[in-house]
Amino acid sequence: MKRMVDDPNNEDIRIIEHTADWALRLRGRDLKELFAHAAEGMAYLLAGDVASLHLEHARDVVLESHDAEELLVLWLGEMAYWAERDGLVFPEVILYEITPVKLVGTVRGGRPPELQKHIKAVTYHDLAIRRIGEGLEVTVVFDV
Amino acid sequence: MKSSDFKRINPYLYEIPASHRADMRVPARFYADAELLQQALGDKSLDQLANSATLPGIVAYALAMPDIHQGYGFPIGGVVATRVPDGVISPGGVGYDINCGVRLLGTRLSRQDVAPYLDDLATQLQRNCPHGVGRGGEFVLGRKQLEDVARKGARWALDRGYATETDLERTEESGCIAGADPSKISARAFERAGDQLGTLGSGNHFIEVDVVDEIFDDAAADRMGLFTGQIVVQIHCGSRGFGHQVCTDYVARFQRVVNQYGIVLPDRELVCAPLSSPEGQDYLAAMKGAANFAFANRQLLTHLIRRSFEDALAGKVADCSIYQVYDIAHNMAKIEEHEVDGRRVRVCVHRKGATRAFGPGSPVLPEIYRDIGQPVFVPGSMGTASWVLVGTEGSMAQSFGSTCHGAGRMMSRSRAKREVQGSDLRHELEARGIRVRAGSLSGLAEEAPQAYKDVDRVIEVVHGAGIARKVARLVPVAVVKG
Numbered sequence: 156m157k158r159m160v161d162d163p164n165n166e167d168i169r170i171i172e173h174t175a176d177w178a179l180r181l182r183g184r185d186l187k188e189l190f191a192h193a194a195e196g197m198a199y200l201l202a203g204d205v206a207s208l209h210l211e212h213a214r215d216v217v218l219e220s221h222d223a224e225e226l227l228v229l230w231l232g233e234m235a236y237w238a239e240r241d242g243l244v245f246p247e248v249i250l251y252e253i254t255p256v257k258l259v260g261t262v263r264g265g266r267p268p269e270l271q272k273h274i275k276a277v278t279y280h281d282l283a284i285r286r287i288g289e290g291l292e293v294t295v296v297f298d299v
Numbered sequence: 300m301k302s303s304d305f306k307r308i309n310p311y312l313y314e315i316p317a318s319h320r321a322d323m324r325v326p327a328r329f330y331a332d333a334e335l336l337q338q339a340l341g342d343k344s345l346d347q348l349a350n351s352a353t354l355p356g357i358v359a360y361a362l363a364m365p366d367i368h369q370g371y372g373f374p375i376g377g378v379v380a381t382r383v384p385d386g387v388i389s390p391g392g393v394g395y396d397i398n399c400g401v402r403l404l405g406t407r408l409s410r411q412d413v414a415p416y417l418d419d420l421a422t423q424l425q426r427n428c429p430h431g432v433g434r435g436g437e438f439v440l441g442r443k444q445l446e447d448v449a450r451k452g453a454r455w456a457l458d459r460g461y462a463t464e465t466d467l468e469r470t471e472e473s474g475c476i477a478g479a480d481p482s483k484i485s486a487r488a489f490e491r492a493g494d495q496l497g498t499l500g501s502g503n504h505f506i507e508v509d510v511v512d513e514i515f516d517d518a519a520a521d522r523m524g525l526f527t528g529q530i531v532v533q534i535h536c537g538s539r540g541f542g543h544q545v546c547t548d549y550v551a552r553f554q555r556v557v558n559q560y561g562i563v564l565p566d567r568e569l570v571c572a573p574l575s576s577p578e579g580q581d582y583l584a585a586m587k588g589a590a591n592f593a594f595a596n597r598q599l600l601t602h603l604i605r606r607s608f609e610d611a612l613a614g615k616v617a618d619c620s621i622y623q624v625y626d627i628a629h630n631m632a633k634i635e636e637h638e639v640d641g642r643r644v645r646v647c648v649h650r651k652g653a654t655r656a657f658g659p660g661s662p663v664l665p666e667i668y669r670d671i672g673q674p675v676f677v678p679g680s681m682g683t684a685s686w687v688l689v690g691t692e693g694s695m696a697q698s699f700g701s702t703c704h705g706a707g708r709m710m711s712r713s714r715a716k717r718e719v720q721g722s723d724l725r726h727e728l729e730a731r732g733i734r735v736r737a738g739s740l741s742g743l744a745e746e747a748p749q750a751y752k753d754v755d756r757v758i759e760v761v762h763g764a765g766i767a768r769k770v771a772r773l774v775p776v777a778v779v780k781g
Contacts, residue, residue, distance in 0.1 A: 172711040174342045174369040224567070225554055232547060239491055239540050242433055270432040271741065273501045275543040276395040279550065279567035280371030296371045298395045298543075299502055299712070 160199035168196040171294060177272070178296045182287070186223060187250050189284070189291045190230055194262065197234045198246035200297065201274060202267035205246045210263040212243050223255035224282045224293075230258060231277040231295065238274065242266050274299055300345040302336075311764035314360070315349055322565060323352040329363040330703075330760050338709050338752055342369035344376075350565045351379050356386020356573075358639050358646055362698055364653050365760040366707030366752065370394075372568030375652035375708075378701045381574065383634055383645040387562070388579045389571035390549040390586070392649035394630045397545060397586055398593035399537030400471070401654075401676040401704075402626040403687065404601060405523070406608070407618045408530040410510045410776070416611055417508075421734035421777040423607040424506055428600055430781045431738025432501045435494030438599060442489050445541075445592075446481035448496065452591030456598040463623075466598060468665045470626040471655065474594040480584035484541075485548045491540030492592065497599030501738055503746055504536040504781040506604065507678070508734075509685060509773035516770045519671045519689050523624045525771050532621070533685060533773075534600050535678055536781070537630065542589035549582040574647055583632070590631060597626055624687075625674040629654045629704035637699050648699045656690030656702035656767050675767055679754030680706045681746050681780070682728050685773040686758050693765030702767040706754035715750040716741060734777035743780055 160168045167188075171178040179196040183189030198205050216233060220226040237243045245264030252259040275298040284293045305315040308328070313336065315327040327348045331339060339345055344367045351373050352361035358380050367376035372391035381387055413420060429436040440448065448455045453474025456462040467474045499506060511529040514520045525531070538545075553570040556578050562571060572578040605621050612619035632649045639646070648655075657664060657673040664673050672689035679685045683706070694700050710718075721740025724747050728735050737743040761767040 170713055172713055174344075174708050174711055176371065177712060221555060225551070228551070236487065236491070236544075239433070269739075271739065273432045275502075275540075276547045276550075278371040278391075279554070279570065281566055281568075298371065 160196055167192045173296060176297055176299050178294055180292065180294045182290055182292045184290045186253050186255070186291065189293065190227065190250060190253060190258065191248050193227060193231055193295065194234060194248045195246050197231050198244040198264065200272055201238050201270055202244045203271050205244060205267065208244070208246065208265040208267060210247055211265050213261055213263050214245065216258065216260050216262060218258045220256050223284050224279065226255065226258055227284070227293065227295065228277045228279060228282070235274045235277060238270060242270065272299060300340060311760050315345070317352070320349055323349055325352050325357050325360045327352045327361040329367055330365045330764050330766070332756065332760050335365050335752065335756060335760060339367050341709065344369045344374040347372070347374040348377060350569060351377055351392070353565055354379060354381060354387055354389060354569065354571060355562055356381040358382055358644070362701070364703040365757045366652070366703045366705050368707045368709060370651065372566055373651045376703065377651045378653045378699055379649045380637065380646040380699045383647055384575040386574055386647060387571035388574045388582060388632055388647055389569055389649060390546050390553060390582055391568045391570060392651055393546065393586060393632050394651045395543045395546040396537035396630055397542035398590035398628045399630040400593065400597065400626060400628040401678060402534040402597045402601065403624040403676050404532040404604065404621045405525065405624050406530045406621055408616055409528045410530060412616045413530050416615055417734055417777060420508065420607065420611040421736050421779065423611040424604065424777070424779050425736035427603045427607045427610070428499055428506055428779060429497065430499035430779055434498055436497040438496040439494045440496060445489050445492050448595050449479050449481045449484060449588030449591050451475055452594040453598040455595050456602065461602040462598050466601065466623045469623045470594060471628050474598065474626070476587040476590050478584060479587035479591050481588055483581045483585040484545055484588050488541050488544035488548065491544050495539040495541065496596055497603060498539060499536050499600065499781045500539055501742060501781040506600070506779040507533045507775050508777040509533060509775050511771050512684065512774045513772045516768060519770045522667060522671050523674060523687065524622065525687065531773060532604055533676065533678055534597050536596060536600065538589045538593035539596060541592045545585045545589040549585065553578055586632060590628065594626070625668070627654050627676060635700065646699070648701070650701055652704050653701045654704045655700055656688070656694040657700045658690045658692045658695045675702055677703055677754065677758065678705055680748040680751035681778060682731065682733055682748045682775060683754055686754065686769065687771040687773065688761070688767040689770055691765055691768050694767060698766045702761045703757050706751040706757060708750055709752050710750040712745040715747050716744045719744040719747040719749065733775050735780070736778070737780040746780065
């Protein structure tokens with residue numbers, strides 16, 4: 156069963172304490188799952204509980220980068236941009252192709268009644284996708 | 300960072316020697332008293348300060364102000380000067396909210412004049428000044444107009460009747476930094492900016508109506524037109540999505556070239572390039588455009604605040620006009636001349652959560668303030684005091700003409716939300732006579748006073764250290780939160 160982001164037992168997406176900004180610790184079995192959890196976590200930060208959101212908008216995404224960390228920043232940067240420009244959040248993703256330097260996918264989302272948070276930017280601060288056991292882990296700091 | 304990793308130079312200044320880490324090129328110094336020092340040790344801010352001392356071309360020392368707290372890359376409250384032209388420039392050393400800053404407006408009104416109408420004034424400010432997440436404003440501009448704003452800054456507003464010449468004279472850089480080049484700014488930045496000019500945004504941004512509570516320097520206060528009991532207004536905001544996107548774009552671009560310049564860094568958010576490189580020059584030109592957008596933004600908010608005072612007070616008080624005291628930036632990189640090791644040198648001063656505080660005699664100050672030093676505004680946390688200071692000879696000698704910018708956070712936003720109910724906080728502030736108009740109650744809780752350090756203590760440190768001088772203390776009576 157899928158866990159809510161604010162469930163303290165959710166090990167895949169966890170909000171981390173940070174003095175000035177917001178941070179998410181994300182885990183996934185592979186890049187595909189890690190990036191999906193990243194999108195879900197960001198949607199939660201932007202709009203809170205998105206379970207009842209009508210997923211009536213879709214966007215195709217093609218991104219290229221030099222490494223997996225840059226790809227993650229670009230990926231979440233797209234979400235921040237759409238939230239600010241269009242008022243949309245995208246908690247669901249379909250990733251057709253993902254490597255450390257390329258991502259092809261579709262995101263599905265909708266317009267929440269109101270955005271709870273404005274994310275100025277996704278930072279590279281101490282950003283490193285690390286292998287833990289059978290999976291991957293990363294902590295992303297957002298400027299808010 | 301442990302207390303054994305640094306030494307005390309004087310009661311307000313500590314130094315982490317360059318020998319602390321092999322990659323530090325210079326020592327790192329920070330201003331604090333005993334309590335602020337303990338608070339700084341509570342997060343990673345001093346490690347981030349040491350990280351900033353690794354930047355190629357850094358001169359003298361990396362610095363942090365007493366409101367230092369953990370950021371990303373640089374600590375908030377950090378000041379780094381790099382050699383021109385062979386040192387580096389770091390977009391992360393300026394931050395995403397380029398030219399976030401504070402403007403202080405003065406009135407001819409006393410607390411007693413405004414008291415009967417304060418509720419209505421707060422409501423008019425809330426109504427006229429767009430604030431909060433996702434709120435656009437009445438100034439919806441196309442690409443060509445936005446390019447004009449990026450080139451002209453507050454002068455764009457003057458050309459359209461939204462400013463006075465005096466407003467511009469009393470703005471850092473006269474409200475327009477020369478050398479902005481809109482062609483170095485991405486289409487996405489212009490898209491984000493479309494309806495954001497003249498808006499406050501969210502987070503820790505605010506408009507606050509204050510009363511001058513106490514004067515500490517009669518001559519400087521008089522020059523600024525400040526008197527005890529006077530109503531004044533602070534604006535705290537920056538370049539909105541326009542600046543955020545400029546920084547995002549250049550942090551990404553610099554990631555791709557940093558290796559080719561042979562630069563090795565302890566944190567990717569410190570990414571930088573030589574100032575003289577094509578990437579460095581392009582960023583500087585784009586950053587100036589975003590800075591000009593921020594000057595225009597605060598100018599249009601000034602226009603909207605003037606309208607609010609008219610709406611609430613015209614015909615009820617003798618004079619509801621507003622004049623500008625000054626406008627300062629606290630997230631910026633600027634090419635300046637400073638004395639280093641007895642020689643005058645040109646350096647690129649990065650201030651991230653630090654305020655320029657030029658001392659008396661500086662030729663870049665408006666004539667009215669040239670003999671007292673540059674006005675500096677230091678907002679406290681919501682519901683607490685704010686301060687008016689001036690720059691000093693000490694700030695020029697010690698801190699590349701820089702001082703603190705605020706109280707400095709010490710509690711995470713998530714913890715503040717857990718420990719404080721926004722509705723309780725609003726009631727508490729209202730009970731103290733402070734009118735609160737907030738974009739959201741959860742946003743209000745994130746900015747609770749207990750999440751911040753004691754601003755009065757921060758001010759005692761910069762005053763005691765001689766990197767600014769106290770002029771006046773302000774206390775709030777109404778606040779519009781983003």
